[in-house]
Amino acid sequence: MQLTVKDMTRIFSFSRTNVGSKVVLAATGAVIFLFLIGHMLGNLQIFEGPERLNAYAALLKSTGKLLWGARIMLLVAVTLHIVTAAKVTLANWRARPVGYTCKKNIETSYAARTMIITGPLVFLYVAYHLMMFTLLKTGPEYSETDVYANVVAAFKMPVISGVYIVAMLILGAHLYHGIWSMLQTVGIGNSRYRRLRRTVAPAVAIVIAAGYIAIPVAVLAGIVK
Amino acid sequence: MKLTLKIWRQDGPSQKGGLAAYPMDDVSPDMSFLEVMDMLNEQLIARGERPIAFDHDCREGICGSCGFMISGEAHGPVKLTTTCQLFMRHFRDGDTIIAEPFRSRAFPIIKDLVVDRSALDKIVQAGGFISARTGSAPDANAMLIPKDKADRAMDAAACIGCGACVAVCPNGSAMLFTAAKIGHLGLLPQGQPERRQRALRMVNKMDELGFGACSNHGECEAVCPKGISIDFIACMNRDYMRASATETMEPVKRV
Numbered sequence: 001m002q003l004t005v006k007d008m009t010r011i012f013s014f015s016r017t018n019v020g021s022k023v024v025l026a027a028t029g030a031v032i033f034l035f036l037i038g039h040m041l042g043n044l045q046i047f048e049g050p051e052r053l054n055a056y057a058a059l060l061k062s063t064g065k066l067l068w069g070a071r072i073m074l075l076v077a078v079t080l081h082i083v084t085a086a087k088v089t090l091a092n093w094r095a096r097p098v099g100y101t102c103k104k105n106i107e108t109s110y111a112a113r114t115m116i117i118t119g120p121l122v123f124l125y126v127a128y129h130l131m132m133f134t135l136l137k138t139g140p141e142y143s144e145t146d147v148y149a150n151v152v153a154a155f156k157m158p159v160i161s162g163v164y165i166v167a168m169l170i171l172g173a174h175l176y177h178g179i180w181s182m183l184q185t186v187g188i189g190n191s192r193y194r195r196l197r198r199t200v201a202p203a204v205a206i207v208i209a210a211g212y213i214a215i216p217v218a219v220l221a222g223i224v225k
Numbered sequence: 226m227k228l229t230l231k232i233w234r235q236d237g238p239s240q241k242g243g244l245a246a247y248p249m250d251d252v253s254p255d256m257s258f259l260e261v262m263d264m265l266n267e268q269l270i271a272r273g274e275r276p277i278a279f280d281h282d283c284r285e286g287i288c289g290s291c292g293f294m295i296s297g298e299a300h301g302p303v304k305l306t307t308t309c310q311l312f313m314r315h316f317r318d319g320d321t322i323i324a325e326p327f328r329s330r331a332f333p334i335i336k337d338l339v340v341d342r343s344a345l346d347k348i349v350q351a352g353g354f355i356s357a358r359t360g361s362a363p364d365a366n367a368m369l370i371p372k373d374k375a376d377r378a379m380d381a382a383a384c385i386g387c388g389a390c391v392a393v394c395p396n397g398s399a400m401l402f403t404a405a406k407i408g409h410l411g412l413l414p415q416g417q418p419e420r421r422q423r424a425l426r427m428v429n430k431m432d433e434l435g436f437g438a439c440s441n442h443g444e445c446e447a448v449c450p451k452g453i454s455i456d457f458i459a460c461m462n463r464d465y466m467r468a469s470a471t472e473t474m475e476p477v478k479r480v
Binding site: 010014017018019020021022023088091092094095096097098099100101102103104105106107108109112113115177180181184185186187 | 244294296297298323325328329330331393395396397398400428429431432435436437438439440441442443444446447448455458459461462463465466469470473
C-alpha cells in the first residue's frame with residue numbers, strides 16, 4: 001500500500017477534527033498502554049532473582065535496532081498524545097467561556113475530571129525516571145550490567161520509593177479513565193460491551209498500578225534484597 | 226411550600242447578568258416548575274417589574290423547548306424528566322433553588338433563561354435528513370426492519386433536541402445530540418445511501434459551530450430527559466472514521 005500526498009492530507013485533516021483528535025488520543029494511548037504492560041511484566045521478573053532480571057535487561061539491549069524502533073515509536077506516540085491532549089483541552093475550555101454558579105457532577109468520576117492534571121504529572125515523573133536510570137544515570141551505585149542491584153539500591157531509599165508509589169497511583173488514576181475512554185472512543189455501540197468496558201477498564205488500571213507498586217513495596221519490606 | 230428561587234436575570238445578549246433571589250410562599254407540591262415560574266411572573270407583573278423570560282411550549286415533556294439548569298442539574302434533580310414535567314413535590318419546604326441558563330459558546334444567551342439553541346438546528350440542516358422523494362405513505366411492512374434495529378433507531382430518534390447534553394458536558398460538546406440524529410438514520414435502510422456523507426457533514430458542522438469534544442464523562446446521558454445512551458457516540462465515531470477514510474465531504478445539493 002502506497003500513501004499518497006492526498007492520503008496524508010486526509011489523515012492530517014481528520015486528526016484535526018474533534019472526533020479525529022479523540023481517535024489520535026485513543027490510538028497513541030493504546031501504544032503507551034501496551035508499553036506499560038510490557039514494562040511491568042519485564043520489571044516483575046525482579047521477583048525471580050537477579051540472574052533472570054539482568055538476563056532480561058541484557059536481552060533487551062542486544063536487540064539493538066528493534067529496541068530503538070520501539071523507543072522511537074513510543075516517543076512519537078507520547079508526543080502526539082501530549083500535543084493532541086493540549087489542543088483538545090484548550091478547545092474544550094473555549095467551548096464554555098462562562099461557567100455555572102452551581103453545577104453538580106452526576107456520572108463523571110474524579111479521575112475523568114483530572115486527566116489534564118494527572119497526564120502532565122505522569123510525564124514529569126517519566127522524565128525524572130528516565131534521567132535516573134537511562135539518560136543521566138543519577139541512580140545510587142549505578143552499574144551498567146547489574147540492573148537488579150540498581151533497582152534494589154534505589155528503592156531502599158524511602159524517598160525514591162515514595163515518589164515512585166505516588167507516581168504510579170497517579171498513573172493508575174489516568175488509566176482508570178483512559179482505558180475506558182480509549183475503548184469508548186473507537187468502541188462498539190452496544191450496551192453489553194459497555195458494561196464490560198466499565199468494569200474491565202478500572203480493573204486493568206488497578207492491576208497495572210499494583211504491579212508497579214509491588215516492586216518498591218517488596219524492596220522496602222525486605223522481600224527483594 | 227415556601228421556596229427561595231435564585232434566578233439568572235440578564236436583560237439582553239450583551240448585558241451583564243446576575244442571580245436575583247425571589248422568596249415564594251404558597252407553592253403547591255403539585256405544581257410543575259414552570260407553573261411556579263408563571264406564578265412568580267404574575268407577581269412580578271403586579272409589582273410592575275419585568276417578568277422572567279424562559280422557553281416553553283408543549284409542557285408535556287415532548288417538544289424540547291423548555292430547559293435550564295436547576296440547582297446544578299439540567300432539567301433538575303429527577304431523571305428522565307424535562308423542566309416542564311418536574312414537580313415541586315421533589316423539593317423540600319424551605320429549599321433554595323438556583324435556576325441558570327444552559328451555558329455554551331454555541332448557545333448565546335438571549336434574555337434571562339432563554340438561550341439561542343439554533344446551533345442544534347444547523348447541525349441537523351447540515352445532514353440530518355434523507356434525500357428521498359416524498360409521496361403517499363408507504364404500505365406497512367413494505368420495508369422489513371428487524372425489531373431490535375427498529376427499537377434502537379427509536380431510542381435515538383427520541384431525542385427532542387433540548388440541549389441538556391451540551392449544557393452539562395464539561396466540554397460543552399454536542400456529541401450526544403449529533404450522535405442521536407446520526408444514529409437513528411444510520412440504523413434504518415432509508416438512511417444508508419447518505420450515511421457516510423451525513424456523518425462528515427454533521428460532525429464537521431458541530432466542530433465549526435464551536436462545540437467541544439467528548440471526554441467520555443457520561444454527564445449527558447445522565448441528564449438526558451429521553452435517556453439516550455452514549456453508545457450512540459461510539460457508533461457516530463465509527464461512522465465518522467469510516468467516512469473520513471473513504472470519502473471527502475460534498476456540499477448538500479439543493480433540488
